[in-house]
Amino acid sequence: MIADSAAQAQALVRNASHFQWYVIPLLLIVIQAYGEQAAARRWNVVLAGLAFWLMDWINEIWNGLLFHFSGFAPAWGTPGSSAYVILIGLNVEITFMFAIMGLYAVRMLPADPKANILGINNRWVFAAVNSVLCVCVELWLNHIGALTWEWSGWNADAPWLIWLIGYMPFFVVAYMVHDMRSRTRQLAVVSGLGATVAGSLGLFAGVLHWI
Numbered sequence: 305m306i307a308d309s310a311a312q313a314q315a316l317v318r319n320a321s322h323f324q325w326y327v328i329p330l331l332l333i334v335i336q337a338y339g340e341q342a343a344a345r346r347w348n349v350v351l352a353g354l355a356f357w358l359m360d361w362i363n364e365i366w367n368g369l370l371f372h373f374s375g376f377a378p379a380w381g382t383p384g385s386s387a388y389v390i391l392i393g394l395n396v397e398i399t400f401m402f403a404i405m406g407l408y409a410v411r412m413l414p415a416d417p418k419a420n421i422l423g424i425n426n427r428w429v430f431a432a433v434n435s436v437l438c439v440c441v442e443l444w445l446n447h448i449g450a451l452t453w454e455w456s457g458w459n460a461d462a463p464w465l466i467w468l469i470g471y472m473p474f475f476v477v478a479y480m481v482h483d484m485r486s487r488t489r490q491l492a493v494v495s496g497l498g499a500t501v502a503g504s505l506g507l508f509a510g511v512l513h514w515i
Contacts, residue, residue: 307376309452312383313392314371324387327396334403341407349410351490352482356406357399358497359474364394365504368515377454380442380470384450391515402474409434409475410482417483427483431475438471439463 306314316322341349368391371378378392386395414426421429443460445451453459458466477493484490508514 305376307452307454309381309383309454310371310377310392313378313381313389313452316383316386316389317392318388318390320388322385322387322389327387330397330400334400337404337407347487348482348484348490349407351494352410352478353403353406354494355481355497356409356474356478357403358494358501359477360394360399360402361501362497362504363470363473364391365501365508365515367391367393369508372514377452379453379455379458381452381454382450383452391509406474406478409478413479413482417479427476427479431472431479434475435467435471439467442466442470 338350338353341353367378367380371381371392380393382389382393382395382398386397388396390396390399409430413430417425417427419426442451443463446453446460456462477497481490481493484493505515
């Protein structure tokens, strides 16, 4: 049986009747943010930001598949107001937020990737702390009903899974791409992520209509 929140979110998926014009200036803000990094030739920041954003898309795709195969609910849903709901747990506001968030996630990093904080590599510290902060935001969003959780293993009583699966991989992959010395390797990772996302969306959303 489909959860009420999932049914509500599903009804909004790719329903253009809720479109709002503020999406356009939001898009321009994202373009401006990446344009500034590109103008400064911070290509490692641009590619790391894209990697962060694409990692969220991978999460959103398996979240949609979870709903399809369970017939119950996604791990997280977005049944609230949005200008456009892309997938059952992803709206246009969220995807723009993650696109910019990836840039700032790597811009705040210490210059030395090998430096330690309290004996722990700074990349792991930043990934862990930033993931905790993200989970705190999600807890608030869930509290006000903007983000719904229906599964017992993915809710306010079990936030460690949201931390471990929902956010840590985003930061770890973005930091890894940022610190790669080879531009070819950076491009290969980001291209691989992009191809995975595009292929999955084409198959599961475009052809099979599962998500």
